[in-house]
Amino acid sequence: MDDDNRTARWERRAGTPLAVASLLFLASYAVGVLGEDLPGPVRDLSRAVLYGSWALFIVDYAVRWRLSGEGPGFVHRHWLDSVVVVLPLLRPVRIVRVYDAMQARRPGEPRMTLQARVMLYAGLSSSLLGLSAALAEYHYEHNAPGASIRTFGDALWWSVATLSTVGYGDVVPVTVIGRLIAVVLMGCGLALLGAVTGSFSSYLMQRFARAGDDLGPRGK
Amino acid sequence: MDDDNRTARWERRAGTPLAVASLLFLASYAVGVLGEDLPGPVRDLSRAVLYGSWALFIVDYAVRWRLSGEGPGFVHRHWLDSVVVVLPLLRPVRIVRVYDAMQARRPGEPRMTLQARVMLYAGLSSSLLGLSAALAEYHYEHNAPGASIRTFGDALWWSVATLSTVGYGDVVPVTVIGRLIAVVLMGCGLALLGAVTGSFSSYLMQRFARAGDDLGPRGK
Amino acid sequence: MDDDNRTARWERRAGTPLAVASLLFLASYAVGVLGEDLPGPVRDLSRAVLYGSWALFIVDYAVRWRLSGEGPGFVHRHWLDSVVVVLPLLRPVRIVRVYDAMQARRPGEPRMTLQARVMLYAGLSSSLLGLSAALAEYHYEHNAPGASIRTFGDALWWSVATLSTVGYGDVVPVTVIGRLIAVVLMGCGLALLGAVTGSFSSYLMQRFARAGDDLGPRGK
Amino acid sequence: MDDDNRTARWERRAGTPLAVASLLFLASYAVGVLGEDLPGPVRDLSRAVLYGSWALFIVDYAVRWRLSGEGPGFVHRHWLDSVVVVLPLLRPVRIVRVYDAMQARRPGEPRMTLQARVMLYAGLSSSLLGLSAALAEYHYEHNAPGASIRTFGDALWWSVATLSTVGYGDVVPVTVIGRLIAVVLMGCGLALLGAVTGSFSSYLMQRFARAGDDLGPRGK
Numbered sequence: 048m049d050d051d052n053r054t055a056r057w058e059r060r061a062g063t064p065l066a067v068a069s070l071l072f073l074a075s076y077a078v079g080v081l082g083e084d085l086p087g088p089v090r091d092l093s094r095a096v097l098y099g100s101w102a103l104f105i106v107d108y109a110v111r112w113r114l115s116g117e118g119p120g121f122v123h124r125h126w127l128d129s130v131v132v133v134l135p136l137l138r139p140v141r142i143v144r145v146y147d148a149m150q151a152r153r154p155g156e157p158r159m160t161l162q163a164r165v166m167l168y169a170g171l172s173s174s175l176l177g178l179s180a181a182l183a184e185y186h187y188e189h190n191a192p193g194a195s196i197r198t199f200g201d202a203l204w205w206s207v208a209t210l211s212t213v214g215y216g217d218v219v220p221v222t223v224i225g226r227l228i229a230v231v232l233m234g235c236g237l238a239l240l241g242a243v244t245g246s247f248s249s250y251l252m253q254r255f256a257r258a259g260d261d262l263g264p265r266g267k
Numbered sequence: 268m269d270d271d272n273r274t275a276r277w278e279r280r281a282g283t284p285l286a287v288a289s290l291l292f293l294a295s296y297a298v299g300v301l302g303e304d305l306p307g308p309v310r311d312l313s314r315a316v317l318y319g320s321w322a323l324f325i326v327d328y329a330v331r332w333r334l335s336g337e338g339p340g341f342v343h344r345h346w347l348d349s350v351v352v353v354l355p356l357l358r359p360v361r362i363v364r365v366y367d368a369m370q371a372r373r374p375g376e377p378r379m380t381l382q383a384r385v386m387l388y389a390g391l392s393s394s395l396l397g398l399s400a401a402l403a404e405y406h407y408e409h410n411a412p413g414a415s416i417r418t419f420g421d422a423l424w425w426s427v428a429t430l431s432t433v434g435y436g437d438v439v440p441v442t443v444i445g446r447l448i449a450v451v452l453m454g455c456g457l458a459l460l461g462a463v464t465g466s467f468s469s470y471l472m473q474r475f476a477r478a479g480d481d482l483g484p485r486g487k
Numbered sequence: 488m489d490d491d492n493r494t495a496r497w498e499r500r501a502g503t504p505l506a507v508a509s510l511l512f513l514a515s516y517a518v519g520v521l522g523e524d525l526p527g528p529v530r531d532l533s534r535a536v537l538y539g540s541w542a543l544f545i546v547d548y549a550v551r552w553r554l555s556g557e558g559p560g561f562v563h564r565h566w567l568d569s570v571v572v573v574l575p576l577l578r579p580v581r582i583v584r585v586y587d588a589m590q591a592r593r594p595g596e597p598r599m600t601l602q603a604r605v606m607l608y609a610g611l612s613s614s615l616l617g618l619s620a621a622l623a624e625y626h627y628e629h630n631a632p633g634a635s636i637r638t639f640g641d642a643l644w645w646s647v648a649t650l651s652t653v654g655y656g657d658v659v660p661v662t663v664i665g666r667l668i669a670v671v672l673m674g675c676g677l678a679l680l681g682a683v684t685g686s687f688s689s690y691l692m693q694r695f696a697r698a699g700d701d702l703g704p705r706g707k
Numbered sequence: 708m709d710d711d712n713r714t715a716r717w718e719r720r721a722g723t724p725l726a727v728a729s730l731l732f733l734a735s736y737a738v739g740v741l742g743e744d745l746p747g748p749v750r751d752l753s754r755a756v757l758y759g760s761w762a763l764f765i766v767d768y769a770v771r772w773r774l775s776g777e778g779p780g781f782v783h784r785h786w787l788d789s790v791v792v793v794l795p796l797l798r799p800v801r802i803v804r805v806y807d808a809m810q811a812r813r814p815g816e817p818r819m820t821l822q823a824r825v826m827l828y829a830g831l832s833s834s835l836l837g838l839s840a841a842l843a844e845y846h847y848e849h850n851a852p853g854a855s856i857r858t859f860g861d862a863l864w865w866s867v868a869t870l871s872t873v874g875y876g877d878v879v880p881v882t883v884i885g886r887l888i889a890v891v892l893m894g895c896g897l898a899l900l901g902a903v904t905g906s907f908s909s910y911l912m913q914r915f916a917r918a919g920d921d922l923g924p925r926g927k
Contacts, residue, residue, distance in 0.1 A: 165908075165915055204446050211453040213434030214873030216656055226864050233871040241904030242911050244461030248385075251462045255385055424666050431673040433654035436876055464681030468605075471682045475605055644886050651893040653874035684901030688825075691902050695825055 054114045061107055068100035069139045073179065075100070076136065080186045081199055101135050108132045136179045137235075140172045162250035169242040173210055176239070180232040181206040187224045194221055210236040274334045281327055288320035289358045293399065295320070296356065300406045301419055321355050328352045356399045357455075382470035389462040393430055396459070400452040401426040407444045414441055430456045494554045501547055508540035509579045513619065515540070516576065520626045521639055541575050548572045576619045577675075602690035609682040613650055616679070620672040621646040627664045634661055650676040714774045721767055728760035729799045733839065735760070736796065740846045741859055761795050768792045796839045797895075800832045822910035829902040833870055836899070840892040841866040847884045854881055870896040 078085065078093035108128060112121045122129050131137050185202035188194045195218040196202050205218045209232055220226050298305065298313035328348060332341045342349050351357050405422035408414045415438040416422050425438045429452055440446050518525065518533035548568060552561045562569050571577050625642035628634045635658040636642050645658045649672055660666050738745065738753035768788060772781045782789050791797050845862035848854045855878040856862050865878045869892055880886050 161912065161916055165911055168915070169911065200443065200446075207450050207453060208434065209873055211457055212432045212652070212872045213429055213453060214654070214868065214875045215434045215436035215439045216875035216877050217436050217439045219875045219877045223860065226860075230867050233867060233873060237871055237900075238904055238907040240457075242908040244458055245465070245905070245908035246912065247458040248462040248465035251385055251389065252381065252466065255388070256381055420663065420666075427670050427673060428654065431677055432652045432872070433649055433673060434874070435654045435656035435659045437656050437659045460677075464678055465685070467678040468682040468685035471605055471609065472601065472686065475608070476601055640883065640886075647890050647893060648874065651897055652872045653869055653893060655874045655876035655879045657876050657879045680897075684898055685905070687898040688902040688905035691825055691829065692821065692906065695828070696821055 054111060057110060057114060061110075065103065065107055066141075068103045069141065071096050072100040072104075072135055073139045073175075073182075076179075077182055080182050104132055104135050104138060136183060137176070139175045139179060140235075160250070160253075162246040162253070165246040166243050166250070169239045169246070173236050173239040173243070176232065176236055177203075177206040177210050180209075180228055180236075183228050184220060184225055187222055187228070188220055191222045191225070195219055196225070206232065209233060210240060212237065212240075274331060277330060277334060281330075285323065285327055286361075288323045289361065291316050292320040292324075292355055293359045293395075293402075296399075297402055300402050324352055324355050324358060356403060357396070359395045359399060380470070380473075382466040382473070385466040386463050386470070389459045389466070393456050393459040393463070396452065396456055397426040397430050398423075400429075400448055400456075403448050404440060404445055407442055407448070408440055411442045411445070415439055416445070426452065429453060430460060432457060432460075494551060497550060497554060501550075505543065505547055508543045511536050512540040512544075512575055513579045513615075513622075516619075517622055520622050544572055544575050544578060576623060577616070579615045579619060600690070600693075602686040602693070605686040606683050606690070609679045609686070613676050613679040613683070616672065616676055617646040617650050618643075620649075620668055620676075623668050624660060624665055627662055627668070628660055631662045631665070635659055636665070646672065649673060650680060652677065652680075714771060717770060717774060721770075725763065725767055726801075728763045729801065731756050732760040732764075732795055733799045733835075733842075736839075737842055740842050764792055764795050764798060796843060797836070799835045799839060800895075820910070820913075822906040822913070825906040826903050826910070829899045829906070833896050833899040833903070836892065836896055837866040837870050838863075840869075840888055840896075843888050844880060844885055847882055847888070848880055851882045851885070855879055856885070866892065869893060870900060872897060872900075 075093040075096040079090065079097060082090065082093070111125075111128070115121055117124070131141075181199065181202040184196060184205065185199045188196040188202070189198070196205055201218045205220075208215050209229060220229050295313040295316040299310065299317060302310065302313070331345075331348070335341055337344070351361075401419070401422040404416060404425065405419045408416040408422070409418070416425055421438045425440075428435050429449060440449050515533040515536040519530065519537060522530065522533070551565075551568070555561055557564070621639070621642040624636060624645065625639045628636040628642070629638070636645055641658045645660075648655050649669060660669050735753040735756040739750065739757060742750060742753070771785075771788075775781055777784070791801075841859065841862040844856060844865065845859045848856040848862070849858070856865055861878045865880075868875050869889060880889050
């Protein structure tokens with residue numbers, strides 16, 4: 048059996064556990080950031096879950112490196128995976144892939160159109176990304192001197208205003224780490240949002256073209 | 268007669284009354300929000316119109332559910348309709364469909380191009396959406412402590428600056444509900460505006476391509 | 488000779504004088520707005536030029552209405568022309584058409600690509616639009632109480648930040664008329680800028696596709 | 708041997724030295740702007756490197772003008788090169804071309820897709836542009852009265868927020884030169900960023916279309 052098959056088999060087997068671990072990572076990170084008043088044992092448990100799922104991501108990375116049979120070039124060639132191992136908060140974004148795959152397998156219903164799938168994929172990814180960024184931003188900002196992001200609600204509001212490129216500027220990060228998180232959010236998020244906009248636009252065009260001379264596009 | 272036909276027939280018959288009800292809903296909502304100094308009976312009447320048209324939307328939803336012959340899956344499958352029943356302020360956006368259909372039926376004039384129709388559709392939808400959002404934003408913000416949206420003019424200005432993603436930040440919502448409305452406006456509005464931009468760009472390209480070597484594009 | 492030909496002949500003949508009048512209108516408007524310290528006669532002259540060119544626009548509109556042989560429907564059907572007659576500051580945008588036509592006629596040089604022409608057209612249009620908006624904005628804002636647009640430099644800066652949708656919000660209009668001008672600028676400008684972005688993106692794609700495996704795209 | 712060949716040969720030979728000079732120019736500009744506390748000799752050396760590389764750019768421009776055999780029309784026809792000779796800080800953006808060419812020549816690996824190359828090209832260009840703009844902005848702003856860009860970190864933060872069109876407005880240029888730099892950054896940067904967004908969107912579409920009914924898009 049050659050290496051490619053083994054990698055594919057690993058990905059098929061590890062997919063669901065890793066998706067669950069990603070959600071657990073996000074949830075335990077949220078507990079750690081927001082649950083400052085929770086009893087000690089709960090916080091300890093959430094921290095254990097956090098590091099446990101991170102360990103799983105590292106194991107997955109190591110296994111795939113091994114199976115690939117590549118040398119140090121693997122780190123460069125799979126740079127996105129390498130980044131995600133160091134910044135596991137970006138990991139939940141990949142859950143969307145599993146969700147999309149599940150949608151694909153459901154036998155009874157007709158498949159969504161290509162545009163709908165791109166919109167769903169990019170929309171969900173940017174939502175998860177925005178949520179992760181809001182958590183991290185709140186974590187690093189809310190106690191900083193002169194901070195304008197003081198509650199988690201502020202952080203969410205900032206995150207949405209940033210992703211949509213509206214950027215009111217009423218709440219902004221002031222710390223160095225907070226600004227770095229913002230830069231990552233802008234970089235990843237804008238591309239994803241552009242994909243949502245682009246595919247919606249193309250979907251609308253298609254709908255109108257198909258509708259021809261009858262009643263126009265019909266709301267879903 | 269099969270179910271699909273009955274649904275289509277219902278939509279054909281109910282289309283115009285529902286469009287009128289949507290406009291009445293928007294108008295009576297505006298009266299309720301802006302007409303604080305109107306005499307009591309006028310306000311009572313507008314409230315009656317408001318709930319009356321809402322009731323019509325619910326009846327329409329129920330009838331279509333019935334005619335579809337589907338179980339609880341209808342709520343999930345027609346999720347956009349389900350959202351609109353709960354947030355009827357989004358309803359007026361669908362008037363545009365009726366307007367487009369009327370344009371299509373007028374026999375005398377030549378049909379607009381595909382791009383022009385998408386631009387008109389997305390432009391009108393986002394205008395109505397912006398108007399509804401400004402009304403709701405004014406409603407929830409103008410008495411909040413520390414609010415910067417104090418007049419309906421401020422709310423309209425905020426709404427346009429948000430839809431265009433300019434986002435000056437001179438007037439911003441400060442309440443939780445106000446921010447939720449803003450998130451909905453960004454979500455729906457940006458996609459619609461992307462469609463306007465995209466179709467205008469493609470229209471311009473086409474126009475230049477057709478103009479070939481002669482006088483260039485001619486302003487309408 | 489039928490009506491269409493007469494309209495075309497009129498447009499051919501009136502094109503250059505109208506373009507000159509448009510530039511004169513813009514220049515005299517700028518003198519009126521910015522030259523508050525100029526001697527009286529100069530200001531009177533510029534006002535005369537302003538109303539003179541406006542009168543020319545009205546004559547052009549009337550002639551074309553006459554030649555079209557249409558009734559009141561002309562106003563609706565040529566709504567963009569009707570708007571421009573009332574708001575002649577939008578007129579200079581149409582100069583671009585003449586410039587494009589001149590480019591097209593020059594025999595010696597090879598024609599620009601479609602994307603380059605769309606970029607040039609949309610780029611020049613939005614520059615002229617931004618300049619007009621900055622003039623008008625300065626006119627209505629710089630003496631308003633609480634204004635942040637106090638110099639013409641501020642107005643230009645605001646205009647660029649608005650057209651690019653960056654929208655810092657450090658200088659913003661505060662009067663009703665100032666905000667209406669801003670809404671028009673956002674509406675027209677964003678669509679034009681979307682066309683610039685879109686055609687640049689498509690130009691880059693084409694260039695890379697053609698470059699194939701050799702040296703990549705070559706800076707002009 | 709005709710002129711075109713000689714130009715091509717010159718570009719092939721001068722490509723790498725010019726790319727190195729571009730990086731040296733950027734580096735020595737950064738030392739000049741940021742290294743105010745460096746010992747005098749180091750600052751003198753960096754200034755020498757700065758003017759040395761600028762001289763190289765001028766030589767390259769002159770040689771290509773000569774080889775082209777054109778008259779003064781060269782300045783107009785190669786206007787982008789002419790601008791870059793006067794504003795050499797825009798030069799590093801062209802390094803990307805060399806990088807792309809190197810990628811193309813590497814024999815072992817498969818070629819990147821068209822979209823990936825456009826994304827890489829536009830992404831790298833806008834990064835270098837943002838870095839140059841931040842350096843220049845810091846240079847002209849950090850001592851201005853009433854400035855909000857006081858550290859180089861502020862300048863970088865402003866640069867990213869501007870390129871992404873988020874535009875919070877918490878730090879903004881206040882001097883005339885600072886605002887001119889901002890206008891150039893918006894003009895060049897937004898088009899480049901639009902190319903990144905557009906090609907990412909098209910890449911995602913393609914990936915989903917190819918994935919068909921299997922596991923969906925696979926993270927790199």
